[in-house]
Amino acid sequence: MNSNSVTFSKTTEFEKDLKKLSRKYKTLHEDLDNFKEALIVAHFNQELAPESMGFFPVSHPGIQEGFFIAKKFACKSLKGSGSRSGIRVVYHLEGSSFRVCLIEIFHKNQKAVLDFQRILNCLS
Numbered sequence: 001m002n003s004n005s006v007t008f009s010k011t012t013e014f015e016k017d018l019k020k021l022s023r024k025y026k027t028l029h030e031d032l033d034n035f036k037e038a039l040i041v042a043h044f045n046q047e048l049a050p051e052s053m054g055f056f057p058v059s060h061p062g063i064q065e066g067f068f069i070a071k072k073f074a075c076k077s078l079k080g081s082g083s084r085s086g087i088r089v090v091y092h093l094e095g096s097s098f099r100v101c102l103i104e105i106f107h108k109n110q111k112a113v114l115d116f117q118r119i120l121n122c123l124s
Helices: 012-024 028-044 116-123
Strands: 007-010 055-057 067-070 087-094 099-107
Touching: 007 012, 012 028, 012 099, 028 055, 028 087, 028 099, 087 116, 099 116
Parallel strands: 007 099
Antiparallel strands: 055 067, 067 087, 087 099
16 A cells, blocks of 8 residues: 555645644644655554554544544654654544545644544534
């Protein structure tokens, strides 16, 4: 499986989050490209469990399968932190059609919980 086989999209809210965070973390766009490659490996390589690479299912009442939060996001702007940068990415994976929709990106120190309303909006 290569990156050309998987289609990525972003919500408008994700674009706003990314723009805001990239002012502080200058390498975020490049880091996001690396993240996409890791996501493909985690979800489409049958030998690995996504959880082993820091991709965890979102569990919340009313939210169906396919929504994940990435808790290991390597950010070069946060030197010395590696994949423990504190950046979180929420996304929806349609595995059968090889589509990924990026929903939310945030730093865990600036926002404690996911925006479940955004996830629910993706369902409608």
